[in-house]
Each structure stands twice: as structure tokens, then as C-alpha cells.
Amino acid sequence: MNRTPANARPEANKDATRGRRNFLLAFPFLVFAGVISTVAAAAFRFLRPLAPGVSSGAGDDPAWTTLAPLAELRGAQPIMREVGVERVAGWTSEREERRVYVLPQDNNRVLSTVCPHEGCEVVWRERENDFVCPCHDSYFNARGERTRGPARQDLAQLPARVENGVLQIRLEPSASVAEERPAVRG
Amino acid sequence: MKAETGAARAVQETASDANQSSGWLSRHTRIAGTAHAILDAPPLSGLDAWARTTAGVVVVLTLLQITTGVLLAFFYVPAAESAHTTVAFIEKSLPAGSWIRALHEHGSKWLVVALVLHLAQRLLMRGGWRRKPFGWIASVVLLALMLANGATGYSLPWDARAFYSTRVAASIAGGLPLVGPSARAWLLGGADLSTLTVSRFYALHVLLIPILILLTVVARLFVFREPPNAIPDNETDITKATAAITHDTQARDERAPDPHVPDARARGWMRAQLARNALAAGLVFIALALYAAKFPAPLGPPPEAAAQGYLPRPGAQFLWLFQLLKYLPGAAASLAALLLPLLLLGGLAALPLIQASRFARLTNHPRRNAGVVLFTLGVTLVALFTTLAYVEDARDPHTRKQLARQAQEEHAFRQTPFAPRRLRADDDTETTAPRNTTDDGATSSSPSNAPPAAYAKNCAKCHGANGEGKFANPSLVGITSQPRRTVEDLIAIQNNPAAYGLEARMPSFARKLSEDEKRAIAEWIASLKL
Numbered sequence: 001m002n003r004t005p006a007n008a009r010p011e012a013n014k015d016a017t018r019g020r021r022n023f024l025l026a027f028p029f030l031v032f033a034g035v036i037s038t039v040a041a042a043a044f045r046f047l048r049p050l051a052p053g054v055s056s057g058a059g060d061d062p063a064w065t066t067l068a069p070l071a072e073l074r075g076a077q078p079i080m081r082e083v084g085v086e087r088v089a090g091w092t093s094e095r096e097e098r099r100v101y102v103l104p105q106d107n108n109r110v111l112s113t114v115c116p117h118e119g120c121e122v123v124w125r126e127r128e129n130d131f132v133c134p135c136h137d138s139y140f141n142a143r144g145e146r147t148r149g150p151a152r153q154d155l156a157q158l159p160a161r162v163e164n165g166v167l168q169i170r171l172e173p174s175a176s177v178a179e180e181r182p183a184v185r186g
Numbered sequence: 187m188k189a190e191t192g193a194a195r196a197v198q199e200t201a202s203d204a205n206q207s208s209g210w211l212s213r214h215t216r217i218a219g220t221a222h223a224i225l226d227a228p229p230l231s232g233l234d235a236w237a238r239t240t241a242g243v244v245v246v247l248t249l250l251q252i253t254t255g256v257l258l259a260f261f262y263v264p265a266a267e268s269a270h271t272t273v274a275f276i277e278k279s280l281p282a283g284s285w286i287r288a289l290h291e292h293g294s295k296w297l298v299v300a301l302v303l304h305l306a307q308r309l310l311m312r313g314g315w316r317r318k319p320f321g322w323i324a325s326v327v328l329l330a331l332m333l334a335n336g337a338t339g340y341s342l343p344w345d346a347r348a349f350y351s352t353r354v355a356a357s358i359a360g361g362l363p364l365v366g367p368s369a370r371a372w373l374l375g376g377a378d379l380s381t382l383t384v385s386r387f388y389a390l391h392v393l394l395i396p397i398l399i400l401l402t403v404v405a406r407l408f409v410f411r412e413p414p415n416a417i418p419d420n421e422t423d424i425t426k427a428t429a430a431i432t433h434d435t436q437a438r439d440e441r442a443p444d445p446h447v448p449d450a451r452a453r454g455w456m457r458a459q460l461a462r463n464a465l466a467a468g469l470v471f472i473a474l475a476l477y478a479a480k481f482p483a484p485l486g487p488p489p490e491a492a493a494q495g496y497l498p499r500p501g502a503q504f505l506w507l508f509q510l511l512k513y514l515p516g517a518a519a520s521l522a523a524l525l526l527p528l529l530l531l532g533g534l535a536a537l538p539l540i541q542a543s544r545f546a547r548l549t550n551h552p553r554r555n556a557g558v559v560l561f562t563l564g565v566t567l568v569a570l571f572t573t574l575a576y577v578e579d580a581r582d583p584h585t586r587k588q589l590a591r592q593a594q595e596e597h598a599f600r601q602t603p604f605a606p607r608r609l610r611a612d613d614d615t616e617t618t619a620p621r622n623t624t625d626d627g628a629t630s631s632s633p634s635n636a637p638p639a640a641y642a643k644n645c646a647k648c649h650g651a652n653g654e655g656k657f658a659n660p661s662l663v664g665i666t667s668q669p670r671r672t673v674e675d676l677i678a679i680q681n682n683p684a685a686y687g688l689e690a691r692m693p694s695f696a697r698k699l700s701e702d703e704k705r706a707i708a709e710w711i712a713s714l715k716l
Binding site: 046 | 253254281457
């Protein structure tokens with residue numbers, strides 16, 4: 001393939017020699033680059049971070065998690081609820097309890113307990129009538145709006161809906177990785 | 187290929203090379219000398235030059251093994267309970283996972299073939315190993331290490347096939363005279379196959395053996411390196427090696443030759459040879475990539491899911507050993523499995539160290555002939571027994587049917603979507619909790635209650651917490667529907683398992699359990715229904 005013609009003469013011109021020599025030098029690098037880029041492309045797809053998969057693992061629509069019947073959600077105070085979610089990470093799945101607050105006085109809005117500052121968990125203080133984050137002292141009022149402290153946003157509101165008199169929420173994956181691909185494929 | 191080059195051209199090239207194309211790198215480093223040492227060989231041409239490209243193929247395949255191995259290590263978890271799950275995850279869920287694993291698995295076999303071809307080429311080419319004794323020894327050592335890495339890697343997926351071949355390996359080690367039992371225990375990391383075995387094999391496979399491989403390569407390239415113009419050890423070699431370059435000797439003589447800097451002629455050959463190597467290695471890579479895309483690496487069901495009558499068959503690279511073990515009893519098998527490869531590889535490695543003159547009366551080329559005999563013996567042995575294994579399996583209709591069924595099972599397993607594994611143990615108790623809610627059952631031994639404490643203490647380790655069986659140990663569920671398995675039989679089995687033809691793995695519990703405990707266990711087992 002890269003052999004010189006057998007009749008190459010000593011007086012063959014210098015450019016041809018150099019061209020051949022350059023080709024011989026470049027060829028191994030080309031092969032090497034080809035192998036590397038093929039493997040690297042596969043490695044990129046292989047190692048790409050997996051989007052976290054979250055589901056309640058029950059019901060006909062796994063995206064929506066049942067929180068409570070509306071009848072149970074009464075009173076002036078935000079109500080803390082725990083929802084069990086199945087969190088799939090790679091080859092493992094873990095049952096995880098997530099806490100949310102339902103605001104019965106506020107159209108049953110559902111607030112996340114994750115502090116928008118650094119991600120600690122806020123708690124409701126009945127006497128002070130506010131949410132406080134124990135980590136860096138961020139305060140939120142009873143509607144989840146920021147009042148003081150280092151947090152710059154209000155408590156996140158989770159998408160919720162009412163189906164047959166039952167309040168359901170949709171839990172978003174906690175990580176910020178875009179959900180381009182599911183964590184588990186068939 | 188360069189025989190026609192004249193002295194004039196050589197001088198011209200030397201001059202221009204020294205000024206430009208040898209370049210900055212060559213002037214500031216010893217790269218030219220190193221490359222020369224690696225590629226040093228009498229300027230071969232034609233078929234000889236192409237035969238030597240096995241070296242490039244070995245290099246590329248080795249690098250590929252390292253790369254794919256590192257990639258797999260990002261997900262693989264070496265423990266008995268997670269090894270198979272993570273490999274299945276790589277195979278079924280990860281993009282390109284199946285391909286990368288197939289590259290690693292098939293590549294390991296191709297690498298061994300390439301190394302054997304490389305040895306054959308060195309052996310047959312005149313002076314291939316005499317001129318470079320350390321290159322030869324290093325190649326043999328590399329072959330041994332690559333085989334060892336193949337053997338340890340084979341256990342890592344921890345499917346039924348890996349499980350049984352690991353058990354066979356343990357038995358081979360255990361059958362060695364004198365050191366047998368301790369060799370077995372050291373290999374397994376304990377009395378029996380367990381999660382310790384997996385992590386042990388993993389450490390060997392990804393750390394110890396690769397480090398030895400790296401050390402071998404480094405030692406050969408940078409320490410035990412033959413001088414660039416090693417003196418051939420007999421006259422014919424000198425003639426042959428110098429025949430091609432005699433006509434530009436004059437040109438070399440004019441500038442005092444430095445043995446570490448290759449002359450223009452050698453540089454030209456190196457460039458061409460590098461290109462040949464690259465072409466051969468590139469073609470092999472393309473072939474391997476396509477092969478790996480078409481044929482995924484085998485992955486069977488986990489050992490605990492293997493049905494009774496499962497026929498363990500090792501991979502093609504171990505079939506010769508598998509077949510050999512059929513003919514040899516006990517200790518002889520262990521000795522043969524250990525000594526045969528040791529003698530063959532050791533003998534080959536020792537070739538350059540033999541004093542040829544001592545055997546001069548026997549034959550003209552004692553070392554070369556010995557090498558050819560050893561090499562042919564090894565290749566013939568492997569080929570013969572591998573063929574025998576295939577032929578024997580193909581002839582027996584029962585085996586054929588069972589193997590076909592296993593292939594189908596493996597295919598079915600591959601088709602089922604990956605199911606993530608529950609992480610925490612308390613999750614399991616949560617899901618099984620409803621079964622135990624009938625509290626009154628605890629005293630009246632209802633069918634679905636928890637096993638007796640004596641069972642959990644003595645039996646659960648092998649037969650599973652709920653009698654479901656574990657690894658290759660049988661399930662106890664529904665066992666009373668089989669003949670000779672009444673409650674009385676189950677008590678008798680606990681006293682004397684051998685009397686019921688059970689494997690020696692099942693120990694006697696005659697003195698470890700009270701009569702009441704034995705009966706409680708037997709009755710509880712009888713309560714387990716499918």
C-alpha cells in the first residue's frame with residue numbers, strides 16, 4: 001500500500017521523496033487519531049452523566065405522586081407531608097422520603113422544603129408563623145416568600161393537581177441535569 | 187524496498203535531515219534513539235517487514251484493553267451482590283456499553299493471538315530472538331501476564347459461567363500436592379467462593395497484573411535494552427544484517443557514527459515500518475470494532491438463577507484446559523494445568539539463556555529448534571484439545587440440546603430490560619412487611635412466618651434467608667414435593683447429608699443442632715410452597 005514503486009530511481013525528484021516521507025510520518029498519526037476518536041466518541045456517550053430518574057413507583061401515571069385527599073388538608077397552618085419516591089440512579093434504586101408543605105389556606109399550593117440558598121431543608125415554626133432554614137438563617141413567610149437572610153428566592157412551588165378529590169404533585173429530579181435521556185432504558 | 191537507494195541519495199538525505207526534518211524534538215530529546223531502539227531491526231522488506239507488524243498490533247490492542255478497562259471500571263462494582271448487576275447495567279442500559287465491553291472481552295483474546303503470532307514471527311525470523319534476547323523474554327512474559335489477566339477477568343462478570351469457572355480454578359489450585367488447600371484459600375480469599383473472591387480477582391485484574399505488564403514493558407524499553415547495533419552472534423547474521431547497508435557505509439564513516447543516532451537509511455526504514463505497523467494495527471482495530479458491534483460479550487444469568495443441570499462451558503480460550511481436565515484425575519489435573527503452561531512458557535523464555543555451543547553436536551541450531559518444538563507443542567496442544575472439546579459437545583445430543591437451551595436463556599436474559607437494584611436492606615423488609623403482619627402466626631408456625639432462629643443461624647448463609655437458595659446452592663422452596671424429602675427425610679439430611687447423595691459442600695449438622703431445632707427447621711422448610 002505504501003510501498004515505493006520498485007523502479008524508483010536515485011535521481012527521482014526531491015519533492016516526491018519528501019512527499020512520501022511526509023505521508024509515512026503522517027500516516028501513523030492518522031491511524032492513531034482514527035482509533036482514538038472512535039473510542040473517545042463511545043467513551044463520551046458511555047460516561048455522560050445520567051439524568052436522575054424519580055417516580056413514586058405507583059399509579060397509572062408515574063410522574064404524579066399522590067399526596068393526600070383534599071378532605072384531610074384543613075387548617076390555618078402549612079401541613080407537612082412525606083412522600084416516598086423511588087429514586088433511580090444508575091444500577092441502583094433507592095426509596096427516599098421527601099418532605100413538602102401544603103398550604104391549605106393558599107389554594108393548596110405545595111412548597112418544596114429545599115432552601116433556595118444552599119439546599120438545606122427548611123422547617124415550619126408554628127409560633128413565629130414562618131419557615132426558617134437552619135443552615136444559614138434564611139426566613140420565609142407563611143406563603144413561602146423570602147423575608148430575610150441570604151436566600152434570594154422564595155421557596156419553590158411544586159406542580160400540583162387535583163384528581164378525583166386527591167391532591168397530587170409532580171416531583172422534579174433534584175439535580176440540574178437536563179432530562180434528555182432516561183436513567184434506564186429498555 | 188530500499189535496495190535501490192544509492193549512496194548519493196543517502197548523503198543528501200542525511201544532510202537535509204540533520205537540518206530540518208529530524209527537527210526540534212530530535213535535537214532536544216533522545217526520541218530518535220528511543221524510536222530506533224524500539225524499531226531496531228535489520229532493514230527488512232516485503233513479507234518479513236509486514237510480519238513484523240504484529241508488534242504494532244500488540245501495542246494498539248494493549249492500549250485498547252487499558253482504555254476500555256478504565257471505562258468499565260467507572261461502573262463495575264466488584265462485590266458478589268453487585269458484580270453481575272453492574273455488568274448487566276453496562277450491557278443493557280448504558281449507551282455504547284455493550285460495544286465497549288465487547289471490545290474489552292474480544293480484544294483480550296485477539297491480544298493473546300497477536301502475541302502468539304508475534305512470538306512465532308520472532309522465532310522464525312533469523313536472529314529475531316538472538317539479536318534481541320530481552321525483547322524475546324519480555325514478549326513471553328507479556329504473554330503469560332496477558333493469559334493471567336484473561337483468567338482473572340473471566341470471573342468478574344460473576345454470571346453462572348464465571349462462577350463455575352472460578353470454582354474449577356479453585357479446585358485446580360486445591361488439587362496441587364502439598365500446597366493445595368492453602369493455594370485454594372489464597373486464591374478465593376476464604377474457604378469458599380464469596381464476595382472476597384470477586385474483589386480479590388478484581389484487584390489482580392485491574393491493579394497487580396497491569397502493573398506487572400507495565401513494569402515488563404518499561405524494563406524492556408528503558409533498562410534491558412539491547413544496544414542499537416547489537417552484535418549478531420554468528421557470521422551469517424552479520425552478513426545478512428549488513429548486506430543491505432554496505433553500500434552506504436562510506437557515507438556513514440565520514441561523520442563519526444554515533445550508535446544512538448540512527449543514520450538516514452535506518453530512519454527511512456523506521457518511517458516506513460512505523461507506517462506499516464500503523465496500517466496493520468488500524469485494520470485490526472477496524473475488524474475488532476466491527477466484530478464487537480456484531481457480537482456482544484457473553485453475559486449469562488446470575489449464578490443463583492442458573493437452572494439445575496446447567497452445563498458450565500468456559501470461553502474458547504479455556505476450552506483446551508477444560509477438555510484436558512476430562513482425562514486427568516485429581517492431582518494430575520492440577521499439576522498438568524499448572525506445569526504445562528509453566529514449562530512451555532518458561533522454556534520459551536529461557537531460550538536465549540541456553541548455551542548453544544553445548545548442544546552443537548546434536549543440531550546446528552539447538553535453540554531455534556528447541557523453540558520451534560516448544561512453540562509447536564503449545565499451539566498443537568491448545569488447538570487439539572479445543573477441537574476435541576467442540577467435537578465432543580457437538581456429538582452428544584443431550585449436551586447439544588442443553589447448550590442450545592442455555593444460549594436461548596442467555597438471549598432472553600439479554601432481552602429483558604434492566605431492573606435497578608434496591609439499595610438498602612431495610613427497603614426489602616418494608617416490601618415484605620405485609621407478609622408478616624399476621625402476628626399470631628409467630629407462635630403457631632403458620633406457612634408464611636419467619637424461619638426458625640436456628641435456620642437463620644445455620645442454614646441461611648447458603649440457602650438464603652427464606653430458603654430461596656443462593657449462588658449454586660439449591661432452593662428449598664417446595665422441596666417436599668420431591669421424592670425422599672419428607673419432614674423425616676429433611677431431619678435425616680441434616681444429620682447425614684452424604685447418605686442422601688448431597689454434595690460435600692453441605693455439612694452435617696448432627697451435633698450442631700438440637701433435635702427440636704432440626705425438626706423446627708424441617709417443618710419450616712416443608713411449609714415453603716412455590
